[in-house]
Amino acid sequence: MRTLFERTEVGDSFETAGRTVTEADVVNFAGVSGDFNHHHVDADRMADTDYGGRIAHGAFVFAAATGLLWQSRSPADREDVVAFYGVDDLRFPAPTRIGDTISAVFEVIKKDPRETPDASGVISYDVTGRRSDGTTVLSCELLTLVR
Template structure:
């Protein structure tokens, strides 16, 4: 198995994702996929005078990009069984078109399940922009394979 198994994981392990710039195409495509054509994302003139000063990316789009960035790490390529839950996710700052984001992930909880071949892993996730400001934060819960069976 490639990737980190539940039994090899330790509380406090950290993984930083690669960076990715949020593009106009990302926002336009997400509008189409989600059906969310709110002016926050589509009205450049109106948003120029808003509290944000420009159009912003959908919060759900940024969250989706983060799941992709986390997958690019390869840390759990063969060991991830399921993405089970998102806890206490907060949209701290807006992400503008052209912002570059990345995420830090820290294992904060590990617990075996009733099935000996898997465990629950909770990671604290913080998403940063190019100014190293937190833009999103929360916890992601995964079910991960075990290599040692109790």
């Protein structure tokens, strides 16, 4: 069977399923990360801001997008993922709020062959995370080391 690196072509793209951001997500992420910034945890303070309430951590939104990628992979593709290799140009152009449903579009923009015993190369994805209303809430280049 061909490896994920061999099965993937520049230009391939797909959209993940959606995921609704919950109160529990934001509270749990604050606890796990130690990021108790008022933007995420202080409803009273954030109520009268331009955000209109608390917003999800950008790092949570990124983590959710990578989770959606993982969930969209076939069992064979999952076996061929070696490691998260990095992220470039990570941006959060709009907030993600509790109750928003987000999904992500992944487009293969580059394949970088590697001659290692454990991997065939690095696949680079252009990632766009969107709310269900189409607003972009995340953009980045995600690099994954694969067989």
